[in-house]
Amino acid sequence: MSNTEKITPYPKAIDKVEFIYGIADSSLILAQRLSELTGHGPTLETDMALTNIALDLFGQVRSYYQYAAKLIGDNKTEDDLAFFRTEREFKNVLLVEIPNKDFAYVIGKQFLYDQFHYLLLRELQKSEDVTIAAIARKSIKETAYHKEFSSNWIKRLGDGTEESHKRMQTAIDDLWKYSDEFFYPTAADKKMLEEGVGVNLEELRKEYRSNIAEVLEEATLEIPELEYFQKGGKDGRHTEHMGHLLSEMQYMQRTYPGMEW
Amino acid sequence: MSEQEIKDLEKIFEERIANDEKIEPKDWMPEKYRQMNIRQISQHAHSEIVGMLPEGNWITRAPSLLRKVTLLAKVQDEAGHGLYLYSAAETLGISRDEMYKQMLTGKAKYSSIFNYPTLTWADIGAIGWLVDGAAIVNQVSLTHTSYGPYARGMVRICKEESFHQRQGYQIMYILANGTKEQREMAQDALNRFWWPALMMFGPRDADSTHTDQSMKWKIKIKTNDTLRQMFVDQVVPQADILGLTIPDPDLKYNEETGHYDFGEIDWEEFWQVVKGHGICNKDRLEAKNKAWNEGEWVRNAAVAYGEKQKEKQVKKAS
Numbered sequence: 001m002s003n004t005e006k007i008t009p010y011p012k013a014i015d016k017v018e019f020i021y022g023i024a025d026s027s028l029i030l031a032q033r034l035s036e037l038t039g040h041g042p043t044l045e046t047d048m049a050l051t052n053i054a055l056d057l058f059g060q061v062r063s064y065y066q067y068a069a070k071l072i073g074d075n076k077t078e079d080d081l082a083f084f085r086t087e088r089e090f091k092n093v094l095l096v097e098i099p100n101k102d103f104a105y106v107i108g109k110q111f112l113y114d115q116f117h118y119l120l121l122r123e124l125q126k127s128e129d130v131t132i133a134a135i136a137r138k139s140i141k142e143t144a145y146h147k148e149f150s151s152n153w154i155k156r157l158g159d160g161t162e163e164s165h166k167r168m169q170t171a172i173d174d175l176w177k178y179s180d181e182f183f184y185p186t187a188a189d190k191k192m193l194e195e196g197v198g199v200n201l202e203e204l205r206k207e208y209r210s211n212i213a214e215v216l217e218e219a220t221l222e223i224p225e226l227e228y229f230q231k232g233g234k235d236g237r238h239t240e241h242m243g244h245l246l247s248e249m250q251y252m253q254r255t256y257p258g259m260e261w
Numbered sequence: 262m263s264e265q266e267i268k269d270l271e272k273i274f275e276e277r278i279a280n281d282e283k284i285e286p287k288d289w290m291p292e293k294y295r296q297m298n299i300r301q302i303s304q305h306a307h308s309e310i311v312g313m314l315p316e317g318n319w320i321t322r323a324p325s326l327l328r329k330v331t332l333l334a335k336v337q338d339e340a341g342h343g344l345y346l347y348s349a350a351e352t353l354g355i356s357r358d359e360m361y362k363q364m365l366t367g368k369a370k371y372s373s374i375f376n377y378p379t380l381t382w383a384d385i386g387a388i389g390w391l392v393d394g395a396a397i398v399n400q401v402s403l404t405h406t407s408y409g410p411y412a413r414g415m416v417r418i419c420k421e422e423s424f425h426q427r428q429g430y431q432i433m434y435i436l437a438n439g440t441k442e443q444r445e446m447a448q449d450a451l452n453r454f455w456w457p458a459l460m461m462f463g464p465r466d467a468d469s470t471h472t473d474q475s476m477k478w479k480i481k482i483k484t485n486d487t488l489r490q491m492f493v494d495q496v497v498p499q500a501d502i503l504g505l506t507i508p509d510p511d512l513k514y515n516e517e518t519g520h521y522d523f524g525e526i527d528w529e530e531f532w533q534v535v536k537g538h539g540i541c542n543k544d545r546l547e548a549k550n551k552a553w554n555e556g557e558w559v560r561n562a563a564v565a566y567g568e569k570q571k572e573k574q575v576k577k578a579s
Contacts, residue, residue, distance in 0.1 A: 035320045035329070038336050039313035040548065042556025044344055051337040058330045065326070079325045103559045159569060160562025167558065252324035252382060259440055261324035261382070261432075 013071040016129070018091065018188035019198060020071075021081075022234055023120070024064035025092035028082060029242075030113055031057035032249055033100055042103055049149060053110070056142040063135045083253035087243050088236040091186070095178035097233070097242045101171070104157055104164070108171035111150035115211050116182040118147045119204045128196035151215045158219025165220065172216070173224045180229035182208070189234075278479055283409035286352035294478055297471070298408050299353050299360075300369075301480060306346035307364040307371035309339045311545050315379045316388060324382055331428055332385060338421045345418065349410040365550050367537065374461050376539035383436055383443075383450035389429015391451075391458040391496065397422045398492045399462065407479035430499065437503040444504075451500070452508045459523075460531045462489040493521050 034054035041047030065078035095113060100106045121143055124136035157168040183205040185193070192198030216223055232238070252261070262270075270289045277284065284290055313336050320336065323329035347357040363369035374392050379385065397419060404415045436447035463485040466472055475481040483491075493512075500507050511524035533539065 032321060035333055038320055038333060039317035039340075040552040042552065042559035044310070044340050046556075046559070048337055048340045048344075051333055051340070055330055055333050055337070058326060058333070062326050062330075082326055103556065156566040157559070157562050160566040161558065163558045164562030164565075248321050251322050256324075256440075256442060259324075259443060260435060261328055 013073075015188045015191040016197065017068045017071050018186070019192040020064050020068040020132070021089075021091040022186060022189060023124075024061045024068070025090045026096050026113065027057040027064075027117070028061045029090070029092045029245065030096035030109065031055075031061065032245060033096065033098075033109070034106075036100060037106065050106070053146050053149065056139075056146065060135065060139045060142070063138070067131050067135070079253065083250045087238055087246060090238065090242065090246070091234050091236060092238075093178065093181045094230055094233040094239055095175065095181065097239055097245060098175065098178065099241055102167060104167040104171035105175070107150055107153040107157060108168070108175045110146065111154050111215070112175060112179045112212070114143060114147040114150045115215075116204070116208055118143050119208060119211075120182075120199060120201075123199040123204070127198070132197065154215055154221070155219040158216070158221040168219070169221055172221055176224040176226055177228070177230045179212075180205075181231040181233060184231050184234065186234050278407055278477075281405075281407075281479070283412060284407050285409045293474070294480070295353050297475060297478070297480055298411065299350055299355050301475075302346055302350040302353075302408075302411050303355070303360040303363070304370055304372075306343045306350060306360065307369055308375065309343035309346060310364070311371045311375045311549065312392075313339050314545055314548055315375055315377070315541070316385060318379045319382060319385050322382075323385075328432075335389070335425050335428065338425070342418050342421070345414045346411075349408075349414045352410050361553075365546065365553055367546055370535070372461060373531070373534040373539060374457050375545060376534050376541045377453070377457050378541050380453075381446050381450060383433070383446040384454065386429050386432030386436060386447065387450035387454040389425050389427075390433050390499070391429075391454050392461070393422050393426040393429055394496060395458050395461045395492050397426055398488050398495065402482040402488060405479070405482050433503055433505075437505055447503070448505050451505050455508050456526060456530075457534075459489055459493070459526055460534075462486070462492065464528075464531070490520055493523050497521050 031054040034050050034057070038047065038051045038054070041050055061082075062078050065081045069076040069078055069081060093113075095109055098105065098109060100109075118140065121136045121140040125133055125140065127133040127136065154168065157164040159165070183201045185201050189198055189201060193200055213223055271291060274284070274288075274290060274294075277288075284294070316332060316336050316339075320329065320332050323332050347360060350360060351357060360369065364371060374395075379388070400415050400419050400422060404412055404419060406412045406415065433447055433450075436443040463469060466484045466486045469485055472481065472484055476484065497507065497512065497514075509524045511522065513522050514520075515522045534542065537543075
């Protein structure tokens with residue numbers, strides 16, 4: 001395809017495609033952030049584990065995008081969806097685009113995402129869309145491991161040294177405002193829920209909060225008390241970090257469009 | 262131990278080497294043999310670890326999702342190789358931390374090839390094809406090295422490396438058969454990585470300080486020049502299939518010897534990079550030191566948490 005052509009889903013598939021973006025884009029952007037760390041982790045073991053999580057997430061994203069590309073038709077591919085959409089067309093939550101300020105932020109983002117991702121996949125397994133349900137069944141095994149990994153690190157850092165406790169609390173305090181966006185349904189989410197494809201996101205909020213609280217308590221960390229949360233990513237309104245992340249990720253396809261790699 | 266006893270042990274050791282028996286961690290070995298193995302295995306481990314950086318440089322910019330996951334998996338394999346190798350060296354009585362710090366301070370060396378920058382996506386192909394290709398030539402020979410844990414580690418590592426080499430070659434193949442820009446990118450990468458790849462085998466045999474004793478004890482199985490020639494013979498036909506030109510006007514098949522003759526390596530450049538003055542030497546060490554220093558509080562936290570958990574268990578039990 002040419003890079004000037006905009007990706008417009010066929011009308012009948014638009015809600016489902018947007019719904020898939022809502023799930024897959026978050027994993028893509030988080031995996032992209034994780035892959036910045038390969039070779040730069042605090043130990044070889046954590047380096048390998050974070051790379052592994054990135055690999056799992058990219059793998060899941062490819063399954064979702066391949067399906068969405070099929071729904072769009074017109075010979076679109078997974079790479080068109082990853083590399084030729086602009087900021088406003090990405091529907092990931094804001095949380096995952098936040099930079100890796102330090103290892104506490106890496107773990108904080110991962111933890112807040114994994115806890116939601118697991119609940120989402122658990123429900124998606126019941127989707128009436130058999131492809132989405134199959135992807136969820138495959139992915140949940142991986143995500144169960146991610147959730148364990150990030151929860152264990154929350155505990156290690158929270159209940160480790162004075163410094164690690166302080167850093168982990170700072171990261172949680174800062175990231176917390178992005179932890180509610182998951183449960184805000186977009187128009188596509190609502191439509192897919194009606195059709196039996198989607199998930200009632202608002203119903204997951206309570207369980208999410210209680211699971212998070214349990215881990216944070218064990219980690220001797222406090223749950224921030226916040227009046228205002230941030231949202232917008234799921235509607236394509238992102239932080240300023242997003243454009244930079246995309247310009248790096250999309251560099252090759254944008255510079256050399258229409259080539260095989 | 263009396264002098265005679267040591268002499269007897271040395272005799273048994275030399276006999277075992279002569280009979281191609283593997284030396285195992287608990288066996289007696291001359292101190293120099295131990296030190297030479299520590300040096301070689303840890304250098305090899307450091308090369309895997311530092312080698313993650315030039316390729317890691319392209320993970321976030323890989324041109325397709327498939328290429329991205331393949332590259333991530335490859336770089337992760339390298340971390341795994343580093344781990345096996347550090348473990349193999351640890352059986353000789355040195356800790357991973359100690360070896361790692363020797364690398365961070367620049368006291369221990371790693372392969373100079375990783376001090377060259379990866380400027381385009383084609384460099385990722387060239388590294389897989391040439392750098393992993395050169396590493397395999399060396400490592401296949403090392404599967405017969407006399408120290409058991411190193412030899413066994415090499416068997417496993419070679420399997421993964423040959424997979425990487427094929428992936429790299431495939432990247433080059435697609436580029437070489439792609440658009441004009443892609444072919445130029447591939448040729449440029451070959452131009453820049455060809456000579457550094459030949460330098461990977463080290464100095465000429467005549468100038469190599471470690472070769473004699475190392476060969477005698479079968480730590481090294483083949484000499485630098487022999488391995489280099491094997492590599493050239495292997496790669497030239499592969500370049501022909503790609504339709505790319507090896508940047509050496511003196512490269513020519515020699516009917517008499519059955520090998521390719523090739524031009525003189527720029528030894529001045531070789532020693533410049535070995536001595537720490539390549540374009541990326543400083544950046545590589547800075548990146549590894551940064552990761553290590555910024556990770557200190559994380560490692561401390563993990564230790565402190567582990568101790569707290571142990572205390573809790575002890576309290577529970579009593």
